[in-house]
Amino acid sequence: MRKVSDWTGEDVVHWLGDQGLQEYCDSLGSLSGRALLGLSQSDFASPPLSLVTSDGGKQLLECVQTLRIQNHIRAHQDGPNGHAPNGTAAPGVSVNGDAGHAPATLHHGVSNGNGPPKPKTLPAQRNGIRDGPLLANGFGADLRQEGDAWIRIPLPAPGASSPSSLRPPLPEEWGRTGVALAYALTCFVLTSVMISVVHERVPPKEDTPPLPDKFFDWFDRKEWAFLVCEVIGLGLVASWLILWALHKHRSIVGRRFFFIIGTLYLYRCVTMYITTLPVPGLHFRCAPKMMAGGGLTITGSHHMCGDYLYSGHTVLLTLSYLFIKEYSPRRMWWFHCVCWLLCGVGLFCILLAHDHYSIDVVVAYYVTTQLFWLYHTMANQQVLKAPSQNNFVSRVWWYGFFLYLEAHVQSPLPRLYQLPPSLRRLMARGQARYSRLADSQCP
Template sequence: MASADHQGRKDPTDISRADGAPSTATSCPVHSHTTEELKRNGLRKGLGRHRDYVKISVPEGKGNKLPSEWWKTIIALVYAVLNLVLTTVMITVVHERVPPKESSPPLPDKFFDYVDRVQWAFTVTEVNGMVLVSIWAIQWLFHRYRAIVGRRYLFILGTLYMYRCITMYVTTLPVPGMHMVCAPKLYGDSEAKLQRVLQLLSGGGLSINGSHLLCGDFLYSGHTVILTLTYLFIKEYSPRSFWWYHLVCWLMAAVGVVCILVAHEHYTVDVVVAYFITTRLFYWYHTMANLQTLKCSPNNYLTHTWWNPVFNFFERNIMTQVPCSFCWPMTWPPACLKNPCKKYSMVQSGREE
């Protein structure tokens, strides 16, 4: 039998509708407190006056700083460098298979039919690419979570160039224009091929410095990969309010991609495929990274990618979206600048007195 103290009072844990009908709230799990817990917390009187308090359970560790794990970033760097070297070797191999332009003329391309070649256009592409990469390097250097962001960039870049090795090797296209000058073939001279690989690596694969005179690396465009991927990372890891900054970087990337075609250095399909693969891989990776709570869902087909185990290795301890937080790369300044990537609305609750 209830004591006299409880005869005229409803149990705080008894939830019912105002019209007397039974509540359906029991179908959802709620956090209820026993009377003893309320006494210990000193909330029994407050709960009697205000029935609108809701306990919000905050997962442990959410407020902690995201772990840097630089050793994982170094692994991603090694992975990217290996694929870049492999790409350079593959360019040297494919160059030997490119048919002479006198016997195999360029393939028909609709863009080339309407736009004549501009000789200096490819220089604009490479200058824009170098400027964008420099901007991204400075932004990355000042990012608080540069280790996490860096390994994401390196892993995606390395994977894109690994795909490029495959597409270049399986399908060797003829040169896209009669203006192209290809270095003479070496056939079985392995030492000379190694020198070409080193020359390509030393010049960063750029034509502007005269280090890239090989042909065959058409499908798909590596310049489009760099321009597109760098812009996507610049936008993703900078404040949303910096629309002017994003616009300038987008214009640089877009002009650089268009100038590839204006210079007739790649077929249109090379640029289209490069853009598609780069954007899809970026979106897939960041969807999985920002929505890791769905990784156990049977309907999440993104986990069927071959690189999902590598993703789990890199992102195991990053269970939330990486905030746009910036600080000095050195440790001597005590304060850091912080700018949120997105605007979050505060949870508000109305209370009936």
């Protein structure tokens, strides 16, 4: 393996891929190995590196620091000329490539008076100490003195790896995504049932008028506002689905979305059931109460009441924007601004239509953003995936399900995109194919 200082841009790109940092390939693909080792925090304060990720290059700098240490170790092992002199062990600890135990060769030896001293071979010591100071990985070469013993400690052969390291850092695992989808669908069905149950308990608006709301005092109701909200919601959801379909790691992104939206609607079931609010406006025409609690007919469309605390429309608007911003390229900042503006207009239209109390929208926004940020913080920090006494996030009730979905995801997801496999196969099928004729067949 070449020294890092001799790497070309292609070697740098290959190393970034091995570290799961493919998002830096475009920005750092032209760097040499020496320039890669010289990266510092100040390089991430300005474009183009400042536009790649939001962590200020922390993860990449940690990997570069590890690479510097490895390069330093290799330089000490190989000696000043890049290789061990005369095939002997370089100063410090050297690797002989054998997976098993090997005898330790001491550079001072015993002479019988008939020639130069011969190396004296003694069994290797587990702690790397034999008649001299402890030297580890080539460090401490300055501590070498006359008569010190130098130990050759065998390490695993290059290329040897444990079964756990054979797993890619970002496995697709579509089976886990299917489980998350089933969880989300179950929560949606439970929400529909709960709306029917709550509908039966809503007090008549003639007996219990709408609760006071400051927003309703400031703005009169507009009938068209809720239609605008739903059009904006459909646009944001469609944009998010297109982005999700084009993301390279769509399986991991999908199960995150399914889990979060399913959990949000599960929380909504609880809040709707424990507190039933009166209708927020006299304009509501609730469907008649039905004995079975359905409130719906096959041929008719009836308005269900009671699903106020908290707003499901706010959940969809906010969650779509958060996923679009998180998983779309940083350079599309203008698109993020447009989605943020549309989300804000949609939330305002919900209140302008007087279809939800202000508290419904506020609670929905808070719960959605907090769950999204908490989940992604846990997913991107490997230390939070290990339950411990000091890991307080491991005490949330869904932590076990989280580990099932994220245990094998070993790094933050890079922003890489590609066409879905089915579409790629379809496009490849439509391309013309040519075969080369043998020379003997040519006239």
